[in-house]
Amino acid sequence: MSPLHAKLARDLWRIKGQALAIMLVIGIGVALQVMMTGFVASLSQTRDAYYERHQFAQIFAPVARAPEYVVNQLREIPGVGAVQSRISGMALIDIPTRDIPVSAQILSLPTHGMRHLNEIRLTAGRKPEAGKSAEIVLLDSFATAHNIVPGDQIKVTLNGARRTFDVVGTAQSPEFIYYAAPGEMIPDDARFGVIWIGRPALAAALDLEGAFNEALLTLLRGAVEEAVLEEVDRVLAPYGAPGAYGLDDHPSDRFLSEEIAGLEISATNVPPVFMLVAAFLLYIVTSRTIQSEREEIGLMKAFGYTDREVSGHYVQLVVIIALAGALFGCLLGVVLGRITVPVYTTYYKLPFLLFRLELSSFTSGILTSVFVATLGGAFALRRVFKLMPAEAMRPAAPPDFSKAGNVGSNMMRLLDQPSRMVVRRLFRQPWRMLGAVAGIGAGMALSLSMLIIYEGFDTVLDRTFNVIDRSDAAVSFTHSAPIKTLLELERLPGVTQAEPVRNVAVVLRNGRRSHAGAVTGLSPDAELYRALDTNVAPIRLPDKGIVLSKPLANLLQVGIGDPVLVDIREGSQLAVTTRVAGIAESLIGSPAYMDLAALNRLMTEPQRVSGAYIAIKDGAEAQVYAALKDMPIVAGVSLRREAVQAFEEVMNQGAGFSRFVMGFMAFAITFGIIYNVARVAQDERARDLASLRVMGFFRGETAFVLLGELGVVTLVALPLGVFLGSGLTNLIAAGFSTDLYQIPVVYAPKAYGIAVAVVVGAAMASGWLVWRDLGRSDITLALKTRE
Template sequence: MVRPLHAKLTRDLWRIKGQALAIMLVIGIGVALQVMMTGFVASLTQTRDAYYERHQFAQIFAPVARAPEHIAHQLQDIPGVANVQTRLTGMGLIDVESRDIPVSAQILSLPTHELRHLNEIRLTAGRKPDANKAEEIVLLDSFATAHNILPGDQISVTLNGTRRTFDVVGTAQSPEFIYYAAPGEMIPDDERFGVIWIGRPALAAALDLEGAFNQVLMTLLRGAVVEAVLDEVDRVLEPYGSPGAYGLKDHPSDRFLSEEIAGLEISAKNVPPVFMLVAAFLLYIVTSRTIQSEREEIGLMKAFGYTDTEVSIHYLQLVAIIALAGALFGCLLGVVLGRVTVPVYTTYYKLPFLLFRLEPASFASGILTSVGVATLGGAFALRRVFKLTPAAAMRPAAPPDFSKAGQFGAWLMAFLDQPSRMVVRRLVRQPWRMLGAVAGIAAGMALSLSMLIIYEGFDTVLDRTFNVIDRSDATVSFVTNAPVKTLFELDRLRGVTLAKPVRNVAVVLRNGRHEHSGAITGLSPDGQLFRALDSQVRPIRLPDKGIVLSKPLADMLQVGIGDALTIDIREGSQMVVTTQVAGIAESLIGSPAYMNIAALNRLMNEPNRVSGAYIAIEDGAQDSVYAALKGMPMVAGVSLRREAEQAFQEIMNQGAGFSRFIMGFMAFAITFGIIYNVARVAQDERARDLASLRVMGFYRGETAFVLLGELGVVTLVALPVGILLGNSLTALIAAGFSTDLYQIPVVYAPKAYGVAVAVVVAAAFASGWLVWRDLGRADITLALKTRE
């Protein structure tokens, strides 16, 4: 048998179904984001850890120029070290038929034995190379797929100035290359950079490293102090030209993947509560309106013997059902979004597999949080229930006292007709209710505006990086630091209109306890093809002395212009010098440091040396220039600016960048939900008044104007408030999207403001149309009756 209060609950839910659905949408989006983000945190973390463990990914990496093999025994004796493995690594150029320019490749040695080893590769096709056959290699799977190279094919590789033909016997993945990019770049591109594994004897002969190694991989015992081990490794390898050992957290692949996981964790904690608070606010409004309109019903329920607790539970059930339904919808939506987004992450990060893992805790947390917050919002409104006695409740409420409300001037009365005065009178006499509606609409607009500005920020990163900072056509990198005359050879190539030098030097920058391992980029001071920019996007002329830091790097090191900075040079003579910060540059990609190339060479005691060049190419001469570069033995790689821009565009549309589209869609949905809820609450509150106007002879249009005029005024007032809130919210969201790979600026975007305003106005018109439609269907007689 259905209890009377349960029957009433069903009727109430049906009556406010539109508002309930809007609130369910807000709650569902919050829970969906929590389920999706928490699921990806668990999925990426567990997949990464399992991948590392299964393939014995190293914890310490130590490059050297050349060290004898017996040094490995000294490294093994360092306290805390579990395993030591030496290997060979070098750079080469792959001649791919589908490309006009050579493709850079990192070449790594494989042990001659079949036992398990550190950084073990995972074969995806074919087999491992035979250590006794120098012509057999394994290619990185993603590179082979991008160029349609299969086991059994042959490729030409220029290695140490010698061009050779190799047989591809297999393709593989590696935990070392989950995220990878060409040396000196930060943008991964499967087509522009590859990895080759070859037997160690063959690579040793090609690099002239028989009986020696140029990289060490190490794992540690449980409880070992990484910093202490790194210090000892540097001490042992320093005589052999080591630029410095580094731990797993500084490995580029692991760093970017770990930052993605950390960003998702922060978003999972901070984003869903915003939606929950908005839902609690909306539920408070709905519950307050319901209690106010059911004043006499509450009195009757108490008169028939229902206690305050039973009446309160009845209304809390209304809130809980809406919240629970929204949470369940959010759980389902979160699972769907998670599964749909998996291919984005497997494209962005080269993981062998990624199954979206459902975290039971996120479901429980989402449901409990949404129901709890919604109940809290409803509880504030239910305070009135306890104050009503049956006799007082069944009497009509005392008319509100508007004697202290604002009054119209005679001049205003002359310009307003009767419906307009009704609109203004309600706004003036119930300011707090109107402010609540303004706050709700402004919050929805702020979400939409912030996401639109973020979209513009991503576009600004692309434009400023690849059109304003870098104005070259291509970047040429050399096998080793070359004399400046090499630059003249490039400049003399037919089709090359300008060539400017660049030198990259590995360093550790220190300011007290703050330090950063990176590189200094030496540039020509005129900045014709590549330049540093200040905060006003003006070129900075690199001085003869001092260093120019990017703003993210200066913030990291906590230094400003004029401060002293220690530079630990990890190349050549490996000196430690002190210089001053001469300027702060705005950089939207990475955390670079710049110096005048002549000053950098003086610092290195290596005058007139370059590690590459930026070149400008005449239109129509690209093919001839690329062909000439292929035949130059000192060229280690060529990067085209337009290809880097396309690759970066793809990166920003995947991973963390892709989530901006999901959040943007949800922001627009919430904006509509909030405005529709405001319109429906106003309609329900004034149903009796509007019916009275129709009986008094007002036309349907005039009656609708009284209601929709109020919505229009509230929406117009909310627009500037939403713009102010959106500007503040944008800074927070931009900080969340920014990573070590790129920083998203907060830009002035007139288009974003226009679209955000259009979204709010369109949502107001759509909500107004729905209300207009309901007014035409309303039964005037029923609206004038007291609802039972």
């Protein structure tokens, strides 16, 4: 081992505390990058393989009722590959353990036994046999939620008739990776199911023999999807088609794609923030370490070591720290990724999910860490290497404080000697103190931003289910019904209030910008479910015009007073132009609202509703649910309390779960930064502190000189951390937000209080560690020159 290598080993052991803290900061940044990019690759590749293996359709074309021969016309459209018709409907499942009916989508299965589009993946049992109309297959997650296994029987209300079916199998499907009840965005395995049944049996139940109400299509390579969609709509228009849509607008694929897009944004925006903090901290530590070894550098040069050899020695020091941190981060990212896999397989109904490692994330993380370390060391070394050996071996000239003036002379007289020493150092070395302030402020910014994000998630929950939706339950009908149906709900014992709602499928257009969704018709003075403005105040829906949510208005690039084309995709299927009458606040989805009467006028169907929001008297829930079960027109009932519980589960899984990982890492980085600041200051002043002990200062007075400096720096860093954290939060919130839900930036006092407590707690813990080391230090050794 060469002398420089021996010195390198001693230096690493001497600064092991700081080195470990820097490794932690670097490792966390690299771990986030490895974990997030790994999940982007894992979800993308798993989705694509699942779609291909089960021949997932690329175009979905619902229709009211079309004869089977129309399928041949669809096959003749240029660019179309395979075409398959099927029958789809809605049903109610009677679950004995639940008071309310459970809505379900029921789909036909081909009985020919050959491969087909949207093929299901059996998880247990078998498919229904041809000629046995009472056999069905249930969605696996729904069956698991209700402990239903092959061989059980369930009662299903289909087209107004209640029948008993035999469950012969359970299955998964690429069509239901993410699924929710109609009109909802939050999935709940227990509240919505999917049933597959032989096509002849479903055709007979829905009176669709020789016809279909949905077509599935795939595209040939190079086909233009928009052109194919236009032709499909043209062919199906005479049969009451609301409009075909591509895979991007399929609810399941859209949610999964949004998750992947959100992870991509987070992987792009969030890890660099942690890496920048690590780079700044590494620069501070390495520069101060090198500056403190000015005399050793001069001594090495005097013994004949060249500038290249000496610089290589210090570059090795920082590269080893950075490389070790990067390798630790790679390992941590893999471990976190594998631990998080079950979260995604629970949230998204994928048959498998293998955490895939992206070589690029390992390479970029390691190279970035080494580059930052080398750059920081180079900046720190450049001034020292300008010195001749004889000059470098002499202590640096004392700094000139004459220009600082006699700052606070009267105040200084009131302070004791240790306090004056603290104040002098703060004022006489302002740039060094500002560096420490910036480091601690950056650490607090990370912690504060994550705490504000936590508040944002809580705000989404509260505003959606306590401010916008104040009902006890939402009732959906099998079809649009006369408004007198609302009177039947109001007359149910236990129902205290019922408000009408109508949801109409539309495509909103502004030039080339469009959005396929729905318009919600509400009463102008609705109380149970309301549209809110940007000030979270109720909006009175006007008798003309449409109110768009802020995300939808931004998507269409329209404002109040701008025209919007409303292309109605059901009923009359008219295309009318109306104007934006208001902008509503929405944190989930991209809703659009209209006055119910105005919407019915557009539909040329006055006095119609598709559901209702109801309020129920305390203690009367079971009675109301039992009555709703016996109403044939009821397609489903959604309880607000169950929706809240489902939303909380969703927000704590998937991309939402990563906020807890990032929050833990932010707190760890905050401690690492503050600990480094304390240890660097201790190393810099080791000789001064030892001199104070020799001069007769007690251990507490000596520690006060060091810890007092840390305390002042920490207090000064708090407002800087608040400022930086407020700006950083917007960047991280954008990474978590998607087109389906938006995470608001909520500057809650609790978040600031906890962030301050985290910083102060980290400072106290670091101070205790430094206090402990001061008691163990050898005064005689500290007064000697190293090497």
